[in-house]
Amino acid sequence: MANLNDMMVFASVVDKGSFTAAANAYELPKSNISRKVSRLEEHLGVRLLERSTRKLHLTEIGEIYYRHCVRIQEEIESARLSIDKMAASPIGQLNICASITVGQNFISRHLHGFQQKYPQVTLNLQLTNRRVDVIEEGFDLVLRVGDLKDSNLVARRLCQSELMLFASPEYLKRKPKLTNPDALSHHQCLHASTVSQKPQWRLLKNQAENNKKESIVDFKPAFICDDFTVLRKMAINGAGIARLPSYICRQAINERKLVRVLPDWAFKTVDIYALFPSHKGATPKVRVFIDYLIESLKH
Numbered sequence: 001m002a003n004l005n006d007m008m009v010f011a012s013v014v015d016k017g018s019f020t021a022a023a024n025a026y027e028l029p030k031s032n033i034s035r036k037v038s039r040l041e042e043h044l045g046v047r048l049l050e051r052s053t054r055k056l057h058l059t060e061i062g063e064i065y066y067r068h069c070v071r072i073q074e075e076i077e078s079a080r081l082s083i084d085k086m087a088a089s090p091i092g093q094l095n096i097c098a099s100i101t102v103g104q105n106f107i108s109r110h111l112h113g114f115q116q117k118y119p120q121v122t123l124n125l126q127l128t129n130r131r132v133d134v135i136e137e138g139f140d141l142v143l144r145v146g147d148l149k150d151s152n153l154v155a156r157r158l159c160q161s162e163l164m165l166f167a168s169p170e171y172l173k174r175k176p177k178l179t180n181p182d183a184l185s186h187h188q189c190l191h192a193s194t195v196s197q198k199p200q201w202r203l204l205k206n207q208a209e210n211n212k213k214e215s216i217v218d219f220k221p222a223f224i225c226d227d228f229t230v231l232r233k234m235a236i237n238g239a240g241i242a243r244l245p246s247y248i249c250r251q252a253i254n255e256r257k258l259v260r261v262l263p264d265w266a267f268k269t270v271d272i273y274a275l276f277p278s279h280k281g282a283t284p285k286v287r288v289f290i291d292y293l294i295e296s297l298k299h
Contacts (some may be wrong), residue, residue: 004072006040008047011069014058024226048235051244078175090285091120095173097147098143102272103127105248110296114289114299121285123269129226135277141286144229146270153275156280156290159297162246163267171238181215190231191221197225201243203265215265232258 013022013033023030041048060067065163098107103125111123126139134142134153148155165184172178174294175187181203191199199221205213222240225231235242236257252258274290276282282290 002040002043003036006036007069008042008073009036010040011066012071013037013049013056014062014066019055026207078149085110089120090118090288093122094267094285094289095123095126095138095140096143096289097126097128097132097139097141099129099136099145101245101248102129102143104143104229105245106272107293110293113296114292117292118285118288121289134275140283141277142275142290143272144275145272148273148275152278154278155273155275156294158272158290158293160269160273160296162269163243164246165203165241165261165265166232166235166244166248166252167241167261168236168238168257169241169259171235172259172261181217181262181265184217184241184262185219187219188222189219190223190240191219191226192228192243193226194233201265201267203262203267206264206266212222223299 009022009026013019016022016025019030019033019037023033027034044065046061046065047059048065050057050059104127107125111125115121115123132139133233134143141160142153145161166168171188176183177293178184179188181201184201189199189201199219201219203215203217203219207214223231223234225234230247231242232244232252235238235244236252241261249258253260274293276286
């Protein structure tokens, strides 16, 4: 393959009309410019320029090759301008990955507003409970809840999520009254399998931050699922007590389909993060999306 730099030097010699003028443009000795053109001709096995003491003339093949070089120059410049534009303003497709619960219940209501504000950004949201490889799978941004393990990702905290116990009023009517966490072992407990390795709940009593009372409850799950949306549905249907993020239960609480269980007790709050590959940096489209979410979540 021909050396791209040699091709651009050749085009410059033709544009400027001489080796001397091209050498001045590149700030190189004339001999270097002449050597690059000769190397290109040798590589192609053809003569591109007829040299005389007074003027350069393109050969017929040289004329054709020059036009191709010009088109390549134009494509390179167009690519540079496109990159500059994308680096300066939010534009293009933003590939986002989130869990099903986070996508459906946490950020979905903010997406239309973002699109209205940034119409040149196309959102591509993929929902999965699988832990994706952000770089390998080509995501610009991933939303995760809880502890972070990827050292090669940059994290920005979006907000905190409260985890509480919920059940349907119908379930609580037909079961013994709950007065303390120890009684949970006698109830139907719905377990989120991705939360911990074993069915265990660690509850904290709502009191002074430096004097939290902890209760650890081991239980046999009546139902196991890796998706909070399904667990919420099971709880609404009276299947048992579920540990759920409060943000996915607001509507069900307002409609009196769910009530909080043991309101004096809760779980340690978890952080929701936006993560992106460190080698890419926060591109404008990533940066404005994160900033928009953080601002929207305040209201």
